Amino acid sequence: MPTDLSSVIAATARWLTVAYPASGGALASALCEAQARQAVTVAAWLRYPTEMDAALVTMAGPGGAARLDWITGAERAAEDGEGDDWAWRTWVDEVVASWAAGLLTDPELAALAVAALADGEHTAGTPAEFRRLLTPDDGDRRAAALLRHPDLLAPVVELHLDQLLDRLGPDSTLAA
Known part of the structure; x- marks a missing residue:
């Protein structure tokens, strides 16, 4: 049975960058x-x-982007994708997108989330670095x-x- 989350991570990160694009x-x-x-991976x-x-x-399957599209007003754009491949949207995970958005907007919450991964199966034996999430520089912030x-x-x-605060435990209430 596959245990790779790369499809969910790629699709959810893509959804975030389509919904909230870079400038420049x-x-x-x-x-x-x-x-x-990085935020989606942690989430x-x-x-x-x-x-x-x-x-x-x-x-x-994670459920798709339909509700996220509705909330952000992107549903018409998704339907109008003439010839475009919109299948990736089915791999978007709403909860992961929500949690990642929380991590991107709250540095304290992001630090708690990364710390919570320390003993997890995903980071066992492999050091993971999340510098752009935890300590973005001015270029990162502008982009x-x-x-x-x-x-x-x-x-x-x-x-x-x-749900994210519950997952992180009692220390996470400081970030709320």
Whole structure:
């Protein structure tokens, strides 16, 4: 049974960067995508902490982007994708997107989430670095101005923030 979350991570990061695009060209797009991918990776590893969890979501599917599109007003754009391949949207995980949005807009919450991964199966034996998520420089912040804007991401964050705080434990209430 596959235990790789790469499809969920790639699709959810893509959804975030399509919904909250970079401003400023190819380098800005790459920096924005790197931040989204790091946030989504942390969120996915928290949401599916074991190989069995990852295998189950891979087998059943994560649910897709329909509700996220509706909340952000992107549903018409998705339907109008004449000839475009929109199948990737079925691999978007709403909870992971919500959690990642929370991590991108709250540095304290992001630090708690990365710390929570330390003893997990996904990071065992492999050091994971999330510098662009945890300590973005000015270039990162400019590139992802929309992606890190708390007011813009609030509707997405609020969808599943309580679940994220529960997953992180009592210390996470400081970030709420």
